[in-house]
Amino acid sequence: MYRTLTLLCLIFSLGTTLSAQDIETHEYFQIETNKTAYAFGDNINVRDAPNTTGKVVTQIKAGTILKILDVAGDKLALKGVEVPWVKVQFLQNGKSQQGYIWSGLLALDRVTRDGFEFLLGLTRIENGVYYQEVRIVKQGTLLATKEYKSNAEDGHEFGFEVLGNKGVPNITNVIRVYNYMPACLHWTGFSVFLWDGKTLAYMGFEGGTMNVGESWDEIEFIFPEDKGGSGSDGLIFKRVLSGKGDYIGNSVETITKTVWAWDGKQLVHKKDE
Template structure:
């Protein structure tokens, strides 16, 4: 199915001619970009589609405002085209197989927005067209929007990195190419049946003022510890001449108990 690191979602929009998958189930494909337009097809979750073009029409659902897209898809052996709201398309998709040999499709997209909490996103695990697990994710955002998301979103799937009772680790990456805005990764664990939220590794910088970066260290990495995830943070501050005025390092350790990550109290 999908290839990881396909990078189909840039600046809050799908890239033209990208291969994507439907995030929602029973999606109505319309004759024109409107909820009042004629339904020409009804497609299942994880159906592959191709992004032909972005329209100028938008729709707001659960506070999230994004574009309609013209797509192509296969229906009963023939190629068809139609329109679908962008919130029904997965911005990042990857797959694995379960112990029974069935494909597990992981779908991710922005699902809602409110002024109080900002954006919310959802990662789904789908097997044979059925949702078997979901987990909520708080995506990075600019805090300066009206329900319009403007980050790049990408991701990849990794091995268990030495963690017990973990089959795969899904990494979701958020990038905004401007100073002063938070970027970084969120990790989610897949144990073969359920998705489990892990933690994040944020970074942010302001040119000539400061730079904060972090990375996650797993048991199989250098400096790794058995059944622990370590977040290694570095903060660098600069003076008015652009020279380093201070540099500090910090490590935060999380214990993986086989079911969840628990932050370790180092005090």
């Protein structure tokens, strides 16, 4: 199921808000027949039966376009992820083929931009926490991967967007993965990445964390093209608002801002403001 959600989290009487964001979101583990899906794993075994003892009939590469024909067989649990097998149809060397794969090897989402395929997948679940990974593919070749702790849990939804360089020199795209929990009592926001055509780097988390009646934090990345950004300087501002308060409206907030630059491999701290 797909929905467009606007993120606007009001922390009761404390008056702290997260910036509104519009992004299409998805629920985890929504597998539907006759829908298009994409291979997330690279060199996935395609079997003639929906189990690990089925004969391997071929392998498919990350980004392969698949049609879900059926949800079949018992669920298989690997690395904390328990999902069923699916029967899929795909083209390989110009020939239509069918077989079974474990649905944990399907991409959660896929975006194409600038000749690249950007894939989002779930790699493992540990202690209820979802670890996800961004993969970048071009013409069937896996170019880059980056796994990260998403902090998502059961009941969360996710979104995936690939933007331009937002004014950062030598960067091709800013990538943002959104995780949303339908409540204002925990956290919500984006995991942010930078892609320069060769290197995929994790910037960190942008959004809000909160413990209502005690403390809250809001982290915002301000890119050169954003309102209040550095413009032609190509610098990235990181704004952090921290607060402490209680249930009756007493609160104290502090705001810090640091300045970062991309050196071709990683973000480098330049100064504090």
